[in-house]
Amino acid sequence: xxxxxxxxIAATIxxxxxxxxxxxxxxxxxxxxxxxxxxxxxxxQSRVFDTTDRLKTLKTVIATLQDLGFVIAKADNxxxxxxxxxxxxxxxxxxxxxxxDKNETQLFVRASVQQHLKAVEDxxxxxxxxxxxxxxxxxxxxxxx
Amino acid sequence: MHITRQASKYILFLAIILFFxxxxxxxxxxxxxxxxxxxxxxxxxxxxxxxxxxxLRQMQTRKYEISDQGKVIQSAVxxxxxxxxxxxxxxxxxxxxxxxxxxxxxxxxxxxxAIIVAIIFxxxxxxxxxxxxxxxxxxxxxPSDPTSSIVxxxxxxxxxxxxxxxxxxxxLEDPEIYQIFFSKxxxxxxxxxxxx
Numbered sequence: 387x388x389x390x391x392x393x394x395i396a397a398t399i400x401x402x403x404x405x406x407x408x409x410x411x412x413x414x415x416x417x418x419x420x421x422x423x424x425x426x427x428x429x430x431q432s433r434v435f436d437t438t439d440r441l442k443t444l445k446t447v448i449a450t451l452q453d454l455g456f457v458i459a460k461a462d463n464x465x466x467x468x469x470x471x472x473x474x475x476x477x478x479x480x481x482x483x484x485x486x487d488k489n490e491t492q493l494f495v496r497a498s499v500q501q502h503l504k505a506v507e508d509x510x511x512x513x514x515x516x517x518x519x520x521x522x523x524x525x526x527x528x529x530x531x
Numbered sequence: 532m533h534i535t536r537q538a539s540k541y542i543l544f545l546a547i548i549l550f551f552x553x554x555x556x557x558x559x560x561x562x563x564x565x566x567x568x569x570x571x572x573x574x575x576x577x578x579x580x581x582x583x584x585x586x587l588r589q590m591q592t593r594k595y596e597i598s599d600q601g602k603v604i605q606s607a608v609x610x611x612x613x614x615x616x617x618x619x620x621x622x623x624x625x626x627x628x629x630x631x632x633x634x635x636x637x638x639x640x641x642x643x644x645a646i647i648v649a650i651i652f653x654x655x656x657x658x659x660x661x662x663x664x665x666x667x668x669x670x671x672x673x674p675s676d677p678t679s680s681i682v683x684x685x686x687x688x689x690x691x692x693x694x695x696x697x698x699x700x701x702x703l704e705d706p707e708i709y710q711i712f713f714s715k716x717x718x719x720x721x722x723x724x725x726x727x
Contacts, residue, residue: 444625448669449683452591453584454577455702457667457687460620461627468625470667473687473700474572481578501577508575515578 422507430509432496433516433527434488440466443493443523447483450522454515456481477501481515494530495519590706592683593713594673595720600626603670603680603720610712610719616666626670636662636690657694664688666712684712 422430437443440463447468448458456470466485472478479501488494497515499506506512516527597603600623607628608618616630636659645656665687673679686708690699 441624445671448625448627449671452667452669452683452685453580453588455584455587455685457629457665457685458620458627458669459629459667461622461625463622463624472577473689473702474577475700477572477574477577478700479577499578501574511575511578514576514580518578518580521580 420505420507427505427507428496429530430507430512431498432494432530433519434530435493435495435523435525435527436491437493437523437525438487438491440485440487440493443485443495444468446522447485447495447519450515450519451481451483453522454518479506492528495527587704588683590704590709591685592681593716594679594681595717596679597720598672598678598680600670600672600680603682604628606716606719606722607668607670607682609722610716611666611668613715613719616664628666628668628670630666630668631663633661633663636660657692657696657698659690659698660693662688662690662699682713682716684709686712 419427435443444461444463444466448461451458451468451470454472455474456472458468458470460467460469462468467482468485469480469482471480479499481497481499483495483497486494495516497512499511499515520527595603604621604623604626608621608630611618611628611630614632616632618628619631620627620629638659641658645658648654648656666684667687668682668684671681671683673681686703688699688701688703689697690701692698
């Protein structure tokens with residue numbers, strides 16, 4: 387009997403320990419961010435292109451996403467937004483790309499990716515996208531200052 | 532009598548093995564190798580151009596000698612409707628169309644496999660039940676040729692099993708699918724042209 391109690395106490399402690407990784411309230415995810423700061427995130431996710439042709443840029447973004455295996459789910463040229471999803475079983479990803487005027491000679495492109503129920507904060511993944519986009523645009527992607 | 536009973540047992544066993552190896556193993560191996568292919572994408576390579584990106588682009592793209600992209604979009608929408616797709620999103624300025632349809636995804640091989648597993652091991656295995664199939668079409672002007680339009684389509688699907696879990700999320704990359712689509716769109720373009 388005593389032995390049984392001891393085992394059950396140990397089991398309870400183990401169970402509670404295993405719950406440590408869980409959040410108290412999953413609604414907190416609404417405004418939760420990852421490890422990267424907002425400034426860092428913007429620097430991974432954004433590039434500037436020396437063009438003012440927004441429609442052409444949006445079309446090139448769409449073509450690039452298709453090359454990368456994305457299904458284009460939404461596109462709006464008034465706001466300058468393209469969203470898509472790439473189905474790759476457990477590595478599936480969702481992505482939104484926005485294109486807006488930066489100044490009289492340049493456009494600003496920002497990409498945000500979600501994968502594995504998280505916002506992607508890996509600079510290399512965004513770099514892959516901008517390398518592909520640069521090639522398709524025939525233009526250099528400048529880092530945002 | 533005894534021999535007959537033993538023989539009939541033996542035949543039954545053989546039949547189960549045959550059934551198992553044909554439909555179940557075949558089906559499972561097919562889907563397993565397909566999954567492996569999809570899973571070859573490493574999580575970090577999700578936005579990387581691969582060596583087959585260009586061949587996929589070729590497979591998914593056709594050029595039509597029509598300058599009016601609005602007409603091509605109309606034809607594509609007509610074709611989606613012919614095939615039972617619902618248009619979820621459309622943007623004529625960017626030439627983007629997204630169609631989808633929900634269909635059954637029950638496959639005989641999987642079901643047979645699940646039945647056999649249930650008989651032998653006494654456990655129920657979830658099998659694929661429903662799927663959402665997507666067709667993403669983008670119509671654009673051919674580069675350096677304003678008299679032609681380019682159509683690129685990509686098909687993909689999400690599959691849910693009887694436990695309501697997402698069992699597959701895959702791009703459909705069989706060349707035949709695309710051949711069928713483009714031969715249909717040629718016909719559809721003709722129909723639109725003829726105002727039928």
